[in-house]
Amino acid sequence: MFSHSEIVELRGNGSILLIGRRLCFAQLNRFDAKTCGSIEDPQGIADRVRSYVAYPGNGLKLRHFWAAAAGGTMAPRNDLDMARDFGRIVAQGTWMALEIADERRVGASAPEKIKRRLTPVLSTLKGRNVATMSMEEKFELTFTKVPKYLGQDVAESFQHLVSPVALAVSAASLGLMIAVSDGVIIPVMVAIGYALLGSAIFTIIGDLITALRLVSKASDEQQLDQAAALFARVAAEIIVSGLITLLTLGAARIGARMGKARRIREKEKNKSSGEGSTGHSDDIDPQDHYNANGPQRDDLDGFDNQSTLSGLKPRSMSNFEVREWYHKNLDKIPSQIDRSLPIKDQAMQAFNMRNNIKMEARELMVDQEAVKKLPPPKTLEQVIFNAESKGLKGDEVWDYILGGSQRSNAKVDAALGLMR
Numbered sequence: 001m002f003s004h005s006e007i008v009e010l011r012g013n014g015s016i017l018l019i020g021r022r023l024c025f026a027q028l029n030r031f032d033a034k035t036c037g038s039i040e041d042p043q044g045i046a047d048r049v050r051s052y053v054a055y056p057g058n059g060l061k062l063r064h065f066w067a068a069a070a071g072g073t074m075a076p077r078n079d080l081d082m083a084r085d086f087g088r089i090v091a092q093g094t095w096m097a098l099e100i101a102d103e104r105r106v107g108a109s110a111p112e113k114i115k116r117r118l119t120p121v122l123s124t125l126k127g128r129n130v131a132t133m134s135m136e137e138k139f140e141l142t143f144t145k146v147p148k149y150l151g152q153d154v155a156e157s158f159q160h161l162v163s164p165v166a167l168a169v170s171a172a173s174l175g176l177m178i179a180v181s182d183g184v185i186i187p188v189m190v191a192i193g194y195a196l197l198g199s200a201i202f203t204i205i206g207d208l209i210t211a212l213r214l215v216s217k218a219s220d221e222q223q224l225d226q227a228a229a230l231f232a233r234v235a236a237e238i239i240v241s242g243l244i245t246l247l248t249l250g251a252a253r254i255g256a257r258m259g260k261a262r263r264i265r266e267k268e269k270n271k272s273s274g275e276g277s278t279g280h281s282d283d284i285d286p287q288d289h290y291n292a293n294g295p296q297r298d299d300l301d302g303f304d305n306q307s308t309l310s311g312l313k314p315r316s317m318s319n320f321e322v323r324e325w326y327h328k329n330l331d332k333i334p335s336q337i338d339r340s341l342p343i344k345d346q347a348m349q350a351f352n353m354r355n356n357i358k359m360e361a362r363e364l365m366v367d368q369e370a371v372k373k374l375p376p377p378k379t380l381e382q383v384i385f386n387a388e389s390k391g392l393k394g395d396e397v398w399d400y401i402l403g404g405s406q407r408s409n410a411k412v413d414a415a416l417g418l419m420r
Contacts, residue, residue, distance in 0.1 A: 007199060008065035011102060011376075012055035016194070017048055018098045019065075019086065024199065025096050027206025028190065037187040039090075039097045046087030048099060053079045062086075100187060102376075103195035103253075131219040135175050138215050139168035142224045142231065149232035157240045157345045160338070167244065170251035175216035177254050178209065185209070189250050196245060196355075197238055198381030204234045208246065239348045242380075317364045323413065326361045330354065330406045337402075347398035350405035351380060 007020030022029055033040045039048060053059045059079050066082065090097045130138065143164035147155035177185050186209060193201030211230035214223050235243045317325065333353050337346050355377050362371045378386075387400040 006065065006068060008062060010049075010052040010055070010058045010061065012052050012058065014102050016100050016102050016191075017052050018096075018100070018194075019049075019090065020096065022094055022096045024202070025098065026202040027204065028096075028098070028202050030206040031186060031209075035186055036190070037098060037100065039099060042087040042091040044087070045090050045097045046083045048097065049083035049086050050080065053083065098190075100191040100194060103191045130221055130224060135172040135216060136168045138218055138224065139171040139175065140164045141221075142211075142215050142228050143167055143171075145225055145228035146232045146235065149229045150236060153342050154236055154240065157341055158235060160341065167247060170248045171212065171215070173251040174247065174254065175212050178212050178216055185212075185250070185254060188253050189246065192249050192253060193246055194379075195376075196249075196379070197242060198379035200238055200381055204237050208234050239345060241345065241348045241352055245352065312360075312364060314363045315366050315368060317366060319365060319367060319370070322361050322365050325364065326357060327408060327413075329357045329361075330408060333357075333405050343395050343398045343402070347401040348380075350402050351383065354405045 007018050007024050010017040010019075028036050028038075039045050049062070053062060062079075062082065086097075089095055128137070130141075133141070141164075147158050150158060174185060174189075186205070189208065190201060190205060193205065207230045211227040211234070214227035214230070218224050218227070231243065238246075333350055336353060337349050339346065341349070358377050362374065365371055383401055383404070384397055387397040390400070392400055
């Protein structure tokens with residue numbers, strides 16, 4: 001029935017339901033349903049669609065999607081029938097329904113912080129047996145190999161932004177986790193990647209996970225070279241700063257989830273010993289915490305509720321104060337961009353900085369009810385589309401993104417009595 005290769009996005013209850021043709025999910029198709037978090041059961045799909053349609057705007061969005069994807073075929077008369085039909089169609093196998101956590105508050109890591117965190121000591125790795133290396137050492141050596149698989153401009157950007165030692169710290173924690181359970185790490189990486197990159201995450205997630213697996217199990221340099229080639233392909237596809245962000249924020253998010261899962265196990269264990277429960281808390285799997293009621297936003301519990309990225313106290317400013325803070329930090333972006341980089345990488349730095357500032361501004365607002373009503377930040381894919389829809393091409397697109405990094409919503413500014 002459906003023919004177009006689009007994906008419809010429904011948001012609600014701290015999660016996102018994505019429905020589209022399997023080919024749209026690209027490399028995600030390398031993983032089975034349990035590992036990647038897709039929903040296969042027709043009734044399960046129908047139930048999830050019904051729950052999302054209850055949120056404002058989703059029903060209309062789904063009907064528009066139906067009209068476009070079904071080539072003019074009339075949509076069912078009511079939402080219940082449409083939900084049932086979506087369940088039936090997706091279950092036939094050519095379509096996919098994927099539910100992920102809504103990570104709209106996730107921010108991009110600052111490349112300069114990653115670069116300066118540690119000093120490389122590569123000389124200690126030369127001539128070493130890979131099988132005897134620690135996980136961090138394997139990743140460190142791998143990242144030193146990545147530039148040789150990149151084009152000259154991208155290789156220079158990679159060498160400028162990346163400290164192999166520093167990035168290895170984040171990658172190693174993901175490597176350790178992937179040895180325990182792909183079912184934990186893949187949904188988290190997809191959710192973060194979707195927030196940062198839009199559907200572009202589906203074009204690289206398979207290569208990224210394969211590279212992490214290769215390094216974590218490597219026993220010789222040939223396997224590290226294979227992983228380096230995959231990391232290079234990812235870096236070329238989503239820009240070097242995108243790879244940095246995925247690895248560092250992915251490691252932070254996994255660490256937070258595992259910490260929370262550990263606290264749940266301890267709580268259950270204490271409850272069991274104190275109340276004579278027959279539950280076995282040691283049998284709780286980290287993935288159960290992630291999937292128990294669908295992916296849930298836990299507001300970065302455990303590492304950013306105590307302070308924001310700038311060290312400020314969350315929910316501590318009025319709307320006016322936050323807006324002033326927002327303007328002040330947007331104005332700093334030009335001075336923080338590395339002008340020696342290609343225009344594309346400069347634009348990506350500016351784009352990531354802007355999203356960081358926007359997300360932190362929302363954390364700082366006392367009025368969190370107002371925050372819930374705000375639209376999600378635009379993904380890179382959306383901004384590029386906007387630029388191209390204006391007739392811009394090539395470097396003009398990146399100039400547009402770079403120039404827009406300081407713009408703010410004039411209507412919001414005027415409502416608060418602020419001028420820029």
